[in-house]
Amino acid sequence: MAGGLSDDRVLLERIRGGDASGAEELFERYAPALLRFASRMLSDRDTAEEVTQEVFVKVISRAHQYDGRAAVSSWLFAIAANACRDRRRRDHRANVVPLEAVAELPSRGEGAEARLDGRQRRAAVRRALQGLSEEQREALVLARYHGLPYAEIARILGISVGAVKTRIFRAVETLKARFSEGEALWNVVN
Amino acid sequence: MECRELTDRAINRLLEEAAAAELEDFDRHLAGCERCVRELAVIEETWDALGADRDAAVTPEFRARTLALLHDEVDRRRMREFRPRARAARILARAAALFVAAVAGFAVARGGLPAIRSAGTSSPVAGPAKSAPDLAGNPRLSNVAYRTDPDGRVGIEFDATTRHTVVGRPDDPEVSTLLAYLLLRNGETAGEKSRAIELVSGHYGSGAGAGVASPEIVRALAATLKGDRNPGVRKKAAEALASFRSSPEIRTALLESLANDPNPGVRLVAVEALAASAREAPDPKTIQSLREKAVDPQENGFVRARAASALKAIDL
Numbered sequence: 001m002a003g004g005l006s007d008d009r010v011l012l013e014r015i016r017g018g019d020a021s022g023a024e025e026l027f028e029r030y031a032p033a034l035l036r037f038a039s040r041m042l043s044d045r046d047t048a049e050e051v052t053q054e055v056f057v058k059v060i061s062r063a064h065q066y067d068g069r070a071a072v073s074s075w076l077f078a079i080a081a082n083a084c085r086d087r088r089r090r091d092h093r094a095n096v097v098p099l100e101a102v103a104e105l106p107s108r109g110e111g112a113e114a115r116l117d118g119r120q121r122r123a124a125v126r127r128a129l130q131g132l133s134e135e136q137r138e139a140l141v142l143a144r145y146h147g148l149p150y151a152e153i154a155r156i157l158g159i160s161v162g163a164v165k166t167r168i169f170r171a172v173e174t175l176k177a178r179f180s181e182g183e184a185l186w187n188v189v190n
Numbered sequence: 191m192e193c194r195e196l197t198d199r200a201i202n203r204l205l206e207e208a209a210a211a212e213l214e215d216f217d218r219h220l221a222g223c224e225r226c227v228r229e230l231a232v233i234e235e236t237w238d239a240l241g242a243d244r245d246a247a248v249t250p251e252f253r254a255r256t257l258a259l260l261h262d263e264v265d266r267r268r269m270r271e272f273r274p275r276a277r278a279a280r281i282l283a284r285a286a287a288l289f290v291a292a293v294a295g296f297a298v299a300r301g302g303l304p305a306i307r308s309a310g311t312s313s314p315v316a317g318p319a320k321s322a323p324d325l326a327g328n329p330r331l332s333n334v335a336y337r338t339d340p341d342g343r344v345g346i347e348f349d350a351t352t353r354h355t356v357v358g359r360p361d362d363p364e365v366s367t368l369l370a371y372l373l374l375r376n377g378e379t380a381g382e383k384s385r386a387i388e389l390v391s392g393h394y395g396s397g398a399g400a401g402v403a404s405p406e407i408v409r410a411l412a413a414t415l416k417g418d419r420n421p422g423v424r425k426k427a428a429e430a431l432a433s434f435r436s437s438p439e440i441r442t443a444l445l446e447s448l449a450n451d452p453n454p455g456v457r458l459v460a461v462e463a464l465a466a467s468a469r470e471a472p473d474p475k476t477i478q479s480l481r482e483k484a485v486d487p488q489e490n491g492f493v494r495a496r497a498a499s500a501l502k503a504i505d506l
Contacts, residue, residue: 015264018264018267019264020260020261020264020265023260023261023263023264024257024260024261027253027256027257027260031248031253031256032245032247032248035246035247035248035252036245036246039246040243044455045246045455046421046422046425046453046455047422048246049252049256049421049422050422052252052256053255053256053259056256056259056260057259057260057263060260060263060264060267061263061267121239121242122242122243122244124242125239125240125242125243126243129240129243143205144237144240145240145243145245149205149207150205150207165198165201168201168205169197169198169201172197172201172233172236172237173197175236175239175240176197176232176233176236179232179235179236179239180232
């Protein structure tokens with residue numbers, strides 16, 4: 001994670017004391033990871049940004065509720081996971097804007113053909129991820145894209161380590177089956 | 191290790207969660223099981239394939255917008271904390287009442303009431319009625335402070351806020367002006383603005399494009415669509431305009447949004463609204479704009495496709 005444990009707690013103390021620069025620093029540390037998480041859970045750039053904003057606003061209003069039992073990063077991811085679930089339930093339009101509308105940074109040195117191929121691959125992977133259940137996707141995204149250990153994922157999602165393993169196992173099995181349907185992995189694109 | 195444990199073990203290894211003994215056991219099994227070697231290759235290929243999904247990045251615009259929001263939020267909370275708590279205010283009020291009673295008793299005993307000084311000024315006024323609010327309206331008094339003068343007079347300082355309720359039909363000028371004001375000037379955060387737009391949309395938009403909004407509301411929404419820094423707010427403004435009966439002003443705002451808005455989600459709403467409007471009454475400018483979008487190689491693929499399918503549906 002981006003910040004040291006004690007550093008993060010100091011930042012929360014500063015936020016509690018009404019210091020806006022503490023919130024700013026926390027944003028700089030964790031916004032990239034939380035936005036990545038939200039965009040994979042929601043697949044809509046605008047909604048992911050809104051949810052990421054929501055997380056930081058909640059941190060300001062709930063800084064006094066942080067009990068120090070988990071790392072601040074885990075606490076932030078737990079707020080983000082709840083916010084994503086709430087948003088998906090509340091806003092059935094969360095998936096209206098398609099993947100193609102998700103802003104992406106261009107890669108250097110990619111030719112037109114490679115770009116097209118890359119875009120198709122990304123779209124195929126994102127579609128496959130969207131095909132997983134919310135619970136499986138949460139666990140898989142935290143493990144695969146954020147490199148978090150089982151125990152931390154369990155704390156974030158409020159489940160046992162065994163349940164985390166099961167969710168990741170099922171997610172991988174589903175993806176494996178999906179990717180293996182055709183002869184080659186990327187035949188699933190169209 | 192048994193073959194049925196392969197996926198579990200493979201994931202543990204990929205996530206670096208496997209202990210040394212588990213890894214050794216795993217490798218031993220693989221050395222003698224060709225089927226598991228093939229299966230492992232598929233799992234690893236699946237795992238690697240997930241890497242093709244590119245990470246969303248924090249854009250400078252999102253960063254600036256969020257930091258401004260966080261500063262607002264911290265300031266708002268700080269201001270809230272400065273307000274005296276209800277219990278403390280009650281205790282202060284009782285203490286002040288006792289003090290006032292004591293001073294009044296003393297003054298009566300000496301033969302007359304002292305003049306009360308108006309809050310925030312140094313000029314004495316004839317009585318409390320001139321500077322005190324009308325208590326019959328039950329105003330909320332906050333930030334109460336008390337002070338005393340050496341000559342025995344007291345000052346009571348406070349902010350008084352009164353809640354207003356304006357009731358009327360959406361097309362009443364007063365209501366319409368108030369809604370436009372809420373949209374343009376009073377919505378400080380994206381959430382407040384969105385609520386104002388939803389209110390406006392709920393009142394004027396019928397959902398079937400038949401609502402007729404006042405010119406003031408249309409102007410406020412067009413200005414929001416053009417100038418708000420939050421794409422979510424702009425998108426809501428576009429959706430609200432799309433829910434009204436089409437007019438030249440609405441078309442102009444949507445055409446401008448389609449041409450210039452940096453966010454594809456907002457442009458998508460503009461395309462759909464313009465397409466719906468053109469189906470009812472084909473407008474040369476709208477059709478030209480949709481044609482340009484349908485073949486624009488720089489445009490987002492989905493917006494391009496929607497523009498093309500919209501053109502097909504228009505009876506040209």
